[in-house]
Amino acid sequence: MAAAYNVPLGGALFAIEVLLGTMSLTNVLAAVITSFVAVAVSWSMLPNVPTFNVAQLSITPSLLLWAALAGPILGAASAGYVRFIGWSETGKPKSYMVILGPIIVFSILGIVSVRFPEVLGNGKNVVQEAFGSQLGPGLLCWLLVLRPLATAMCLKSGAPGGLFTPTMTFGALLGGLLGEGWRYVSPATSKDSYAIVGAGAMLASASQGPLSSVVFMLELTNHTDALIVPLLIAVAGATLMARKLDVHSIYSIRG
Structure with a gap:
């Protein structure tokens, strides 16, 4: 989701708040790292611009x-x-x-x-x-x-x-x-x-x-x-x- 919409922080927070539903150090680290890696990879192929103009x-x-x-x-x-x-x-x-x-x-x-x-x-x-x-x-x-x-x-x-x-x-x-x-x-x-x-x-x-x-x-x-x-x-x-x-x-x- 983070990569698809180009929302690294929003994607991480969505995983923690909505999908996982619990705030723990393990969950936060996993969500943040996964989200930012996915977005970084997408930037190598897609322009780094907001989804909506x-x-x-x-x-x-x-x-x-x-x-x-x-x-x-x-x-x-x-x-x-x-x-x-x-x-x-x-x-x-x-x-x-x-x-x-x-x-x-x-x-x-x-x-x-x-x-x-x-x-x-x-x-x-x-x-x-x-x-x-x-x-x-x-x-x-x-x-x-x-x-x-x-x-x-x-x-x-x-x-x-x-x-x-x-x-x-x-x-x-x-x-x-x-x-x-x-x-x-x-x-x-x-x-x-x-x-x-x-x-x-x-x-x-x-x-x-x-x-x-x-x-x-x-x-x-x-x-x-x-x-x-x-x-x-x-x-x-x-x-x-x-x-x-x-x-x-x-x-x-x-x-």
Whole structure:
């Protein structure tokens, strides 16, 4: 993960906080060394640039207030998202449906993608568009429904797949939509910021890894100064709300 997203510190923290769940010297050393070696090897073949291209951002009091208000909303949404994913992991197809199920689901997604091509893939391109303020309110609403539905349908059909980027995509879409509404109150803040903070808060609350998620977003965008405070505020609110509503994370609910 560290090498795939070019996030050496975030990858190490994710392994410690989310996957291992315990902080010990052995775990920390193993995660840090493995993560940094993987990233160093990737740098020999890939450019050392942030995963997402984001324009120059600035911190504003309006953004901080929005982060405080949006955090619990994102946390509540993440609890529903986790339960939805948990449902999609039950009742997997058997017998001939193991083959027929994915064919049916992918055919449906192919038809939907004619109108909404953003439903295809793991969501990385959608995240980039959200971070670049390239998605209007109408499309944000559609994708906020279609993207999680597509993810759940694929899992329900028995198709394997990860949830890291799809979860981040859901957060970027919801954050962007909440930001669109907030712009009627305060239009000065860049729309990019809402999607980025939303993605971080959703990732933190769904994975129940607040520290690693904050570092992840900072490394993914290379915007430490403008994002760290609103990220911390939103992540705290989202994580507290999610833990109050559901004890499961996006990974533990898969079993």
